[in-house]
Amino acid sequence: MLPTLTYLQFHLVFSLPVLALLWYLAPRYEATRQRRAVGGIAILVAIAYAYTTPWISYMIRRGAWGYADGAVVARALSIPLGEYLFFAIQTIVVAFALHRIGFDPTFREGDFDRVPRAAGVLVGLAMVPIGLGLAWLDPSFLYLGGLIAWVGPVLALQWGVGGGYLARTPRLWITATLAPAAYFWVADRIAIGMGTWYLSPELTTGIAVLGLPIEEMLFFVAAGVMTINGLVLFEWVLDWNDRRRAAADAVAGAGSEPERDVRGPESPADPDPDVVDD
Template sequence: MSTLTYLEFHLLFVLPPMLLLGALAYARTDTWSGPRPLSGLAILLFLALVYTIPWDNLLIAEGVWWYGDGATNGYIWQAPIGEYLFFVFQPIVVCLWLFQFPTVADVSLVRIPIWQRGLGVAAGLVVSAVGYAMLGVQSLYYLGAILFWSGPILSIHWGFGWPYLWRVRKTLLVGITVPTLYLCTIDRLAIEWGIWILSDAHTTGITVLGLPIEEGAFFTMTSIFAVQTLLMYMWLLDRVDRGELKEWKLALTNRQPTTDLDG
């Protein structure tokens, strides 16, 4: 019997920081204010639900994890309602944390050669390939599933603009690290209290301060997805405002050399 239900877990550990960060973000008057960040967050939430729900339900069906007696309040497909709420609440918390920091100035016009974009795509595909290979080993199944699932998103992000992400690496690092540590901490508590239980057969058994490394990898990847998506969304809109994309399209139309232009 679990100590808390999944919904009570959200009420105690997810909603309070989300409301606090939301109030702080609402008070900002810099470039994070206005409709653009909110539209980026809305797009992120839609993509997170569409991309994560099938993967999550498949792993539950495979027995990678399950839920404690009395911990859930209704199911949709294989997952409890609290699971779907987590898909929504987590990106909101991560992005609201990112909103606490000023956007990076004077880096919106970054020209990225095609070969560098190719490296970014290839790096993400390598992550997926490693994950796919790990799926064949039962104890690596959960970790492999995380990497295999993460690779396509990383390919898109890194192919679109990893040099830009490198330019804003300090913001990226702070935006990812703090919410990841918090989410890992409360996840560790949820496991200890029996809200969800991981399969010994599908995990490595390796833990860091009691947290299975698979859970740490999951929250790291999802925080990366959220922060990179929002930063590059704002970067793209900034480029549109500056007319850079129109210049690139004109260059292609006129058949001008484009090896050093954005692709």
């Protein structure tokens, strides 16, 4: 049996090497695109901490999952230090994978269509009562139901803003989500097998794929989707704003052209200058 890794050792073995590799392979953009890419990643990391911390803390305190003795160095709000590091590491790994795959944030006509935006909002909002209902229905749905309810508001907001763009680029965000998720599935399965962390059999469904609980699989997909959508929509909104400002400047420029001097009618020439009126 393999020795149990601490959470920090897990990062040294599984998280940081793939992060370093993706950083090395990340495309080098021109200055403006580079600033926007870095800014988007920084914002998404901050959001990940703000939005994920309360949910993770609640789930740990409820006992949905736990950690092996000696696997955790320090905790804050019941969350291990390694878990806090994972918030940033996963977000950055997904971001680097997205930029390595590549995406076009160009705004196009139709991106503000109401149908995909409204549909996305309705689905996202419906996930909240569905998830909470599952968690209330049976303790074994606590993790699954809590996950669904946690993701719903974010998806509703993202689709409400850029549902038209997301609807026309499904291959992008599906591929960019599943590629890093597949890696984390493997790493998570190894960590569970080694006993670094474990899931409560009473607060999970017990459904697993090759030993990996379905809740963990869905978590990495959900976190990836929220990150991908946030990153692409951040740059898409900036592109839309650039185009809007350029159009406004063009209109303002056309309206402020200096008026040309218009000559009045000239006096008719004297038909015979040598003739003098008496």
